[in-house]
Amino acid sequence: MNKVFSHPKSLRNIATHYCAGCGHGIAHRLIAETVDELGIREKVIAVAPVGCAVIAYEYWDFDCSEAAHGRALAVATAIKRVRPDNIVFTYQGDGDLAAIGTNETIHAANRGENLTVIFINNAIYGMTGGQMAPTTLLKQKTATTPNGREASFHGYPLKISEMLALLAGVKYVERVSFFSPQQVIKAKQAIKQAFLNQINNTGFSLVEILSPCPTYWGKSSKESLDWIRDVMTKEFPLGRIK
Amino acid sequence: MLLGKVLAEAAMKEDKFITWLPSYGAEVRGGTAHCMVVVSDSEIGSAYVSKADALIIMNAPSLNRFKARLKKNGLLIANSSLTGDFSEKNARVSACPFSDMACALGNIKVANMIALGCFAALTGIVQPQSLREVIREIAPADKRELVTVNLAALEQGIKLM
Amino acid sequence: MKMKTKILISGNEAMAEGAIQAGCRFYAGYPITPQNELTAYMAKNMPACGGEFIQAESELAAINMVYGASAAGARAMTSSSSPGISLKQEGISYIAGALLPAVIVNIMRGGPGLGNIWPAQSDYFQATRGGGHGDYRTIVLAPSSVQEAYDFMPLAFDLADKYLMPAMILADGMLGQMMEPLVVVRRPSAPSEVEGSSVVRGRNTEDEIRTTKKWALTGCKGRPANVVKSFFMKEGALEIANLKAQKKYRAVENKEQRWEGLFLDDAKIILVAYGSMSRIAKSVVVQLRQEGKKAGLIRPVTLWPFPRKIFEQLSRKKKRPAFFVTEMSYGQMVEDVKLALECRCKVDFFGRSGGGVPTEGEIIKKVRLL
Numbered sequence: 001m002n003k004v005f006s007h008p009k010s011l012r013n014i015a016t017h018y019c020a021g022c023g024h025g026i027a028h029r030l031i032a033e034t035v036d037e038l039g040i041r042e043k044v045i046a047v048a049p050v051g052c053a054v055i056a057y058e059y060w061d062f063d064c065s066e067a068a069h070g071r072a073l074a075v076a077t078a079i080k081r082v083r084p085d086n087i088v089f090t091y092q093g094d095g096d097l098a099a100i101g102t103n104e105t106i107h108a109a110n111r112g113e114n115l116t117v118i119f120i121n122n123a124i125y126g127m128t129g130g131q132m133a134p135t136t137l138l139k140q141k142t143a144t145t146p147n148g149r150e151a152s153f154h155g156y157p158l159k160i161s162e163m164l165a166l167l168a169g170v171k172y173v174e175r176v177s178f179f180s181p182q183q184v185i186k187a188k189q190a191i192k193q194a195f196l197n198q199i200n201n202t203g204f205s206l207v208e209i210l211s212p213c214p215t216y217w218g219k220s221s222k223e224s225l226d227w228i229r230d231v232m233t234k235e236f237p238l239g240r241i242k
Numbered sequence: 243m244l245l246g247k248v249l250a251e252a253a254m255k256e257d258k259f260i261t262w263l264p265s266y267g268a269e270v271r272g273g274t275a276h277c278m279v280v281v282s283d284s285e286i287g288s289a290y291v292s293k294a295d296a297l298i299i300m301n302a303p304s305l306n307r308f309k310a311r312l313k314k315n316g317l318l319i320a321n322s323s324l325t326g327d328f329s330e331k332n333a334r335v336s337a338c339p340f341s342d343m344a345c346a347l348g349n350i351k352v353a354n355m356i357a358l359g360c361f362a363a364l365t366g367i368v369q370p371q372s373l374r375e376v377i378r379e380i381a382p383a384d385k386r387e388l389v390t391v392n393l394a395a396l397e398q399g400i401k402l403m
Numbered sequence: 404m405k406m407k408t409k410i411l412i413s414g415n416e417a418m419a420e421g422a423i424q425a426g427c428r429f430y431a432g433y434p435i436t437p438q439n440e441l442t443a444y445m446a447k448n449m450p451a452c453g454g455e456f457i458q459a460e461s462e463l464a465a466i467n468m469v470y471g472a473s474a475a476g477a478r479a480m481t482s483s484s485s486p487g488i489s490l491k492q493e494g495i496s497y498i499a500g501a502l503l504p505a506v507i508v509n510i511m512r513g514g515p516g517l518g519n520i521w522p523a524q525s526d527y528f529q530a531t532r533g534g535g536h537g538d539y540r541t542i543v544l545a546p547s548s549v550q551e552a553y554d555f556m557p558l559a560f561d562l563a564d565k566y567l568m569p570a571m572i573l574a575d576g577m578l579g580q581m582m583e584p585l586v587v588v589r590r591p592s593a594p595s596e597v598e599g600s601s602v603v604r605g606r607n608t609e610d611e612i613r614t615t616k617k618w619a620l621t622g623c624k625g626r627p628a629n630v631v632k633s634f635f636m637k638e639g640a641l642e643i644a645n646l647k648a649q650k651k652y653r654a655v656e657n658k659e660q661r662w663e664g665l666f667l668d669d670a671k672i673i674l675v676a677y678g679s680m681s682r683i684a685k686s687v688v689v690q691l692r693q694e695g696k697k698a699g700l701i702r703p704v705t706l707w708p709f710p711r712k713i714f715e716q717l718s719r720k721k722k723r724p725a726f727f728v729t730e731m732s733y734g735q736m737v738e739d740v741k742l743a744l745e746c747r748c749k750v751d752f753f754g755r756s757g758g759g760v761p762t763e764g765e766i767i768k769k770v771r772l773l
Contacts, residue, residue, distance in 0.1 A: 042624035045475070048632075057630045063620040065474045066632035068497050071467035074459070078471030078479070079620065081455040082429055086475075086622050104467070107460035247582070251411050254584045262411070262582040266437055267520045287686030289581045289679075290760050 008032035021221030023211030051093040070101025073108035089116035112169030122213040130216030134158035165242035171203035173241040177210035245354040246277035252372035261289035352395035359399020419444035421556030428454035429472035429479035431465040437576035438510035466494030476612035476619035482508035496535030500633025504563035510579035521758035522576035527735035542570040543706040549583035662710035670699025714743035
């Protein structure tokens with residue numbers, strides 16, 4: 001009998017520490033499946049962020065490096081330069097990639113480093129207790145915007161993917177989401193493309209995933225997915241940006 | 243700076259102990275860019291020269307800035323084309339119009355080599371032959387024609403004294 | 404560079420060449436005076452030997468690139484000057500926590516703040532106490548000549564590789580900028596001076612990296628996945644890791660103390676200075692000897708581990724010598740001298756900072772007053 005479905009080799013068979021309804025587990029799995037399908041598990045080096053996914057290396061079964069908060073793309077740049085035959089990717093949240101690490105993000109992108117970036121945008125800081133992220137929506141309540149984000153006071157949601165798409169060194173940017181099974185399948189296709197680009201030496205590729213954080217959004221899992229579909233995608237439109 | 247480097251390289255050829263310390267940071271052309279060279283028969287402590295045995299001064303701002311750093315009755319070689327006439331009681335002054343002489347040789351930039359020749363002849367710290375070898379060696383491959391004029395400048399400086 | 408036995412070269416360039424000869428194949432840096440010649444030398448010469456040079460977008464990026472390159476198995480380094488080294492402290496702490504080897508050069512300038520670009524030795528505390536957050540140490544080597552600037556690079560890489568920790572070269576703007584004759588020794592395959600070092604110098608092949616750096620991130624072919632990290636969430640795990648690191652630091656303290664002594668047998672007054680200042684102190688000692696005074700010199704070569712042993716030994720003599728410490732700071736290393744002597748000997752100090760360099764005349768005057 002042909003086996004048509006199994007647990008990815010690149011994902012350890014253990015329970016994660018993520019909250020119910022969190023998007024990290026889905027993203028981890030999609031990456032693990034992609035790595036298996038492309039047959040690159042023995043060549044992959046991941047750079048894990050600081051944030052909820054800080055211990056992603058406990059779930060993936062391939063080589064991983066931790067990076068200081070925001071520095072993942074500096075670390076990944078060096079790994080790829082030293083080992084151009086390996087496949088190097090970063091996995092970063094919105095605070096990591098678009099606040100404390102903006103400088104590293106923009107310059108790695110502008111150098112056109114041949115890297116794959118998986119950017120988890122859940123519009124909030126999860127690990128530290130639900131503070132405002134650069135991508136927090138207007139009116140969204142967080143621990144540090146108790147009355148909701150106000151443009152005049154906190155600025156606007158940062159569209160880092162659109163900003164990065166302007167750079168000549170950037171070859172592929174796509175925004176996807178997890179609000180339905182169909183969307184998850186689309187997300188996986190984008191992730192696969194971003195890895196294929198690196199294998200083909202195309203250059204800097206980034207996939208932004210609108211991902212749920214029910215705990216700090218104060219919503220149920222279902223409500224969270226609906227909120228992505230009905231509210232978040234209005235601010236962050238889905239699709240290929242570059 | 244180059245003058246000091248040629249002097250240091252020449253002294254190194256003679257197996258002397260040397261240090262060369264440049265001024266760095268916000269120096270401008272025609273300003274007070276300078277270097278400090280120590281040549282010694284024994285190990286050198288400080289590369290920083292607070293009181294110098296000799297000064298080679300190429301312009302007026304440098305004269306004003308550094309004249310107080312010369313030891314009493316030290317040697318002061320000055321480029322009178324740019325310093326003008328001056329008197330210095332506590333120094334052995336040797337002033338010549340290096341820039342004018344360099345123009346006459348066809349390249350104003352070799353004023354420094356005339357001054358260096360002058361310094362070598364007056365002090366005997368390095369042999370003229372060592373200086374000639376350094377000038378031949380340090381010229382970049384695409385600028386070999388500069389060797390001749392620099393050597394001519396050096397000789398003129400040596401003969402001045 | 405032309406092959407000659409002796410060349411005239413600046414301290415900054417000598418360090419860069421020394422690093423390349425030591426097998427350094429990754430450099431990332433950000434411009435800052437007075438160390439720019441080192442970065443420029445790397446930009447020019449690293450590609451020719453198959454290495455990587457990156458002008459980073461910041462000091463933070465540069466040190467984190469060094470972290471990544473080292474994690475991937477390369478001999479990696481960065482350089483900067485005082486304000487830039489402050490920025491690098493985050494990365495240095497992570498490198499220490501993740502047990503990675505790396506070399507950091509600090510060509511010290513005046514501080515605090517933007518300070519100025521003139522030579523200083525006021526980053527001693529920062530260098531020898533860890534500098535960043537957490538309980539860690541950094542090996543610190545203090546060259547005093549252009550020759551040592553070159554020679555200490557392979558030593559720094561070997562020590563970092565052996566103990567899996569950051570090693571710092573601590574010099575000042577004078578040593579970085581100064582040119583001196585350098586005897587260039589081609590030594591890519593020379594055996595390490597460091598006992599028990601399994602280092603393979605030069606371009607490390609894939610096999611060499613996989614056998615000598617089993618922890619490196621090379622892709623998990625034929626082995627379980629490797630993780631490079633400094634994060635320990637499980638209760639008690641960080642304490643275990645830290646205790647292990649402390650044990651390693653004690654071993655470094657026991658084995659790697661390095662110093663140079665002059666006239667210590669009969670010295671009644673011993674000058675203590677490191678780096679550029681030790682040359683000035685040496686001139687003072689020679690002059691005092693000529694005057695018939697029994698002066699001596701200790702020049703710490705490793706600032707961490709501080710060469711306590713020689714101080715302890717001298718302080719237990721029947722006739723205890725007095726010590727005179729001089730620095731381009733208002734008194735930092737002098738604290739380590741006092742700690743090593745444990746109040747058994749008199750210690751005096753003279754220092755200048757912010758661009759001032761203590762002169763031979765000033766030091767002799769102070770010593771005569773004792």
